[in-house]
């Protein structure tokens with residue numbers, strides 16, 4: 597088995613329809629799709645086909661998928677809402693496991709409930725949903741996540757954050773599945789979150805989390821959500837197709853400001869363009885390819901290096917041969 601970030605053991609990138617049929621029998625034919633266009637599963641709308649796309653609904657199905665992957669030996673990657681990832685135009689040779697639900701459902705990977713100030717949430721629940729649920733319950737600590745189009749699993753993996761908050765601030769416990777199929781609970785003190793980094797081993801699948809929040813007046817929480825939403829609308833190209841901020845902010849600096857100084861706003865390669873509104877967003881203005889995007893990224897980095905001496909580091913994960 598080969599995880600894209602892990603070491604290689606008996607990798608077999610080509611999984612035949614017969615091999616996939618075995619898995620379809622176990623988790624259902626609608627949950628195992630061949631040749632799925634990754635452009636339709638990412639907010640940037642770029643990416644060729646995945647050999648197989650698996651859509652588990654429960655931890656048990658996720659376990660079945662991992663056990664089958666271990667048997668057939670193929671590269672795999674887990675996806676949330678695809679809002680911080682750039683796939684190659686050639687797609688992904690292997691299995692993409694997508695964990696995302698449209699709305700909360702008990703006993704699935706997108707459950708959502710609370711007891712007192714502790715919120716239990718599945719990896720596939722959207723951040724905006726979590727924020728509004730917490731507001732209704734009179735729990736503060738997730739308002740910042742309202743405008744971030746990811747789900748909990750992706751947000752935990754990259755320690756997403758905004759408005760001075762980040763995911764690591766509210767995590768009390770994490771539920772993860774190892775690539776060998778073992779379900780484990782990780783306590784807060786064993787986690788090492790830092791800026792856009794969770795410290796989790798790359799082959800761990802996040803299945804859910806318990807968040808520790810604080811009681812507050814629902815109307816005050818809702819007002820904060822409104823303020824953050826308004827702020828985002830005025831400063832980010834939220835309505836455009838993008839993968840969010842392309843680069844991490846260097847310590848004490850803003851990547852967007854450096855890109856602006858380097859004169860890159862509005863610069864384009866093919867369908868990929870640096871947003872005129874926010875320099876750290878590359879938007880797909882129609883027909884962008886991964887090649888266009890990578891070429892634009894190289895050019896931004898070069899210009900920022902020349903102009904400011906700073907080496908920008910990618911925040912977005914790039915997957916596949918480009």
Ligand SMILES: Cc1cc2nc3c(=O)[nH]c(=O)nc-3n(C[C@H](O)[C@H](O)[C@H](O)COP(=O)(O)OP(=O)(O)OC[C@H]3O[C@@H](n4cnc5c(N)ncnc54)[C@H](O)[C@@H]3O)c2cc1C
Pocket residue numbers: 639673674675676677678679680681695719743744745746747748749750751752753754755756757758800801802803833834838839840841913
């Ligand atoms: C308009 C816009 C605004 C944004 N604003 C912000 C912002 O303010 N702050 C911010 O931090 N980000 C922001 N982002 C980026 C992005 O939305 C966040 O990083 C988000 O948390 C990614 O979640 P996702 O579910 O889309 O993850 P994906 O893009 O699907 O995946 C991201 C990474 O997480 C891994 N992953 C996904 N699910 C799991 C899982 N269950 N277990 C283990 N690993 C997993 C993937 O393999 C990948 O490495 C923005 C993006 C857009 C498009």
